[in-house]
Amino acid sequence: MSSALWPYVTPGIPDHLFERLPGIPLSQREIRLLLLAQMRLLVDSVVWDIGAGTGTIPVEAGLLCPQGKIVAIERDEEVASLIRRNCDRFGVENVEILEGSAPDCLQQLKAAPDRICIEGGRAIKTILQAAWQRLKPQGRIVATATNFETLYAISESLAEVQARNVEVVQSAINRLETRGNHQVFAAVDPIYILSGEKLE
Numbered sequence: 001m002s003s004a005l006w007p008y009v010t011p012g013i014p015d016h017l018f019e020r021l022p023g024i025p026l027s028q029r030e031i032r033l034l035l036l037a038q039m040r041l042l043v044d045s046v047v048w049d050i051g052a053g054t055g056t057i058p059v060e061a062g063l064l065c066p067q068g069k070i071v072a073i074e075r076d077e078e079v080a081s082l083i084r085r086n087c088d089r090f091g092v093e094n095v096e097i098l099e100g101s102a103p104d105c106l107q108q109l110k111a112a113p114d115r116i117c118i119e120g121g122r123a124i125k126t127i128l129q130a131a132w133q134r135l136k137p138q139g140r141i142v143a144t145a146t147n148f149e150t151l152y153a154i155s156e157s158l159a160e161v162q163a164r165n166v167e168v169v170q171s172a173i174n175r176l177e178t179r180g181n182h183q184v185f186a187a188v189d190p191i192y193i194l195s196g197e198k199l200e
Contacts, residue, residue, distance in 0.1 A: 035142055044068045048113040068094060119143075174187050
């Protein structure tokens with residue numbers, strides 16, 4: 001699947017092409033590439049993106065999995081509308097938006113996922129454990145952390161659910177920016193990306 005706005009088969013849509021709302025997080029392009037790589041998507045993957053924010057992951061995953069189904073889970077009505085608008089911008093039609101708070105709203109979903117992406121959440125351990133129960137065998141879960149407390153909580157949860165082939169990556173990315181008359185490299189906020197597999 002391709003889009004008139006992004007006609008390429010590779011992921012990595014520039015951030016400025018997405019509609020944004022003040023204060024709503026956006027997974028920056030380089031971080032998104034790392035997340036998508038860790039998810040190891042298939043053409044027909046069923047993906048849950050919990051805490052979908054601006055909708056960058058659902059859009060990219062929707063383009064990469066034309067025969068799949070992407071569920072963007074977001075608790076805020078205004079943000080859910082933003083996700084829909086971004087899907088429409090890129091002509092992505094295989095994204096379902098579920099407005100609700102995880103983990104409670106996960107019970108409404110009938111199709112079990114083979115890929116789960118968790119982007120934040122106040123009750124990260126509860127969310128991860130509830131999502132893991134629904135994850136198909138041989139499925140993968142990917143979660144992000146921006147601080148040590150969340151990193152520890154996710155790591156502990158992956159151990160508790162007996163995830164296999166666990167990987168942890170910390171990003172260290174700099175972008176060339178123009179500031180005044182000079183070009184400088186500006187750091188993108190580092191993020192931890194944790195992933196694991198359900199092998200039973």
